[in-house]
Amino acid sequence: MSTPIVDPMKIRSKMRVDEIVNEFNHAGVFNAGRIADAVTIFDEMLKSDACKFLGLSGALVPAGLGCMIANMITDGLVDVLVTTGANIVHDVINALGQGHKKGSIHADDTRLREEGISRIYDVYLECEAFMAFERFVHQFFDTLDDGRYPVSRLLWLLGEHVAPGSGSILRAAYESDVPVFMPAFSDSMLGLHAWICTQERDILIDSVADIGKIVTLTSDNRSHGALILGGGVPKNFILQSMLISPSGGFDYGIQITMDRPETGGLSGATLDEAKSWAKMREGAKTVTVYSDVTIALPIILAAVYSLQG
Template sequence: MNNIANDTRKAELLSTTVEHVDIKSFDARPIIDAMGKMSFTSRDLARATGIYNQMLADPDCTIFLVIAGSTSAGGCMDLYAELVRSNMVDGIVATGASIVDMDFFEGLGHKHYQALEIPDDNTLRSLYIDRIYDTYIDEEQLQDCDHTIGRIADSLKPRGYSSREFIRAMGKYLKEHGKKENSLVKLAYEHDVPIFCPAFVDSSAGFGLVKHQVERMKEGKPYMSIDAVADFRELTDIKIKAGTTGLLMIGGGVPKNFIQDTVVCAEILGHEDVEMHKYAVQITVADVRDGACSSSTLKEAASWGKVDTALEQMVFAEAGSVMPLLASDAYHRGHWKTRAKRAWGKIFG
């Protein structure tokens, strides 16, 4: 194919943008109420929504949003942003992909696209189109994200940074140069909601940070780096100071284990009186039989001293299909309107 044909084909495939759900535009309370009188996943979702509302209504509860998977690319990006804007979460633990490749990426003005057809993946590769199931990303735009991360790294003093620190710098960049008002990274910066990515370089950030380090090494200059231990220490510090905590978890993996481990870490540091996470909701499609962290039930986490079993709920469902209902219900019940703003990001100066 010649370049003109390539450009035309690429434009055809990237013609329909993913539109992110607006939880304010509909009231899911009647649906959740009805589901509570049903069975199976419907009832599980209604109970999970009730637990999230209890977190919001508890004046002592700090709420962590925990995100793994590709729900941000799939249409939940504005949903997560609204949770920050409306003071419905106080801290975020996520995969690097959710924060960098998806939210920061759109904050720079780029888009995700619906795959109306899925041609051979080698064809997609030849057109520089990346695929997430039925969603497309323009690889050239993603590389702009990589290079932007590199430029942010170049602007920082050469030392170790927690992912929270670096993501705060990303939020500041979007506030000054961003193209999207409704960015989770930007709003978290503005509201002092700390974001932690325990595997930060497993994302577009990794490419930009490697480029930063390689170029600095060639010049014989010191470089910045990501301090994963600082992530764990800072997040544990929030847990110790917060006391009562609740978890709203989408998917599993590293973010789920990382936030749960803060209880054990606090104990190791001598805080014997640290509370287990009082509330916990997890939405996942993972099977429990392989012993993986993504699929371990919340009751299992209680055996490790991480999560209390009284107010926990597993919901085995694709998160993009149920999170809009849960979040819309909680938004319209309005417990967030009287919540104290915690601004945990401020404790790090």
């Protein structure tokens, strides 16, 4: 069998991130090789002017990735955003100046509860942060007229109310006219307070309407690519849009996940598996990177920015 050899990585002092990724590419194996593949596919996705879908799940904003993702939107690396409710909640909390704090995985959680602190692994968030979020959401709903609001429309209006210059994902999407979809809207603190705010109002929040909107975005004459961080509902909402789209599947797919395919769960399923569902084209360029998003994404982005010049 004639195949390329594994070229050992050569690391030296003061290397740039893109140079390190180039060494990943020379070796070409394990997850270092997959990160190099992700950079290549993402770069091609950008240069082909594909419509770029970004899926966010997991505690990415509490982990410190919020500004990075907002910059991706501002810099034109994202055309469509699909996210869990939690990331939007924490994004707004950051924008309100109620930042997340470094904590400990060895904390006494009963004591934290007594002190009004919620823990997300080794990140702390004080009760006042959620109170500030609650006030913001209730004030926002006071500005709305009665009527029907698709979730993406509601999020666009909410983004308008977030302070500019706050590093907010939602604000960046509003300013860049990037649609934001939250298919599990009710499964979040935003959904909880939306329910409270609409009990005595004639306001209907319509989640189903966004299916038609995202299908339209996959049905144009452009190529289409997806960068999926984690998995879950955002991953499925992005990929299922191709089931009734004439496009025939995504042309590019990058997934960063810690989940495995052997259990049959969607979050660990490979993007090659999605070809059997016609969610990815037969010849689609895909890669799954098995890594913590907080490690892999900054490396991939730094290398892609370098290639973009």
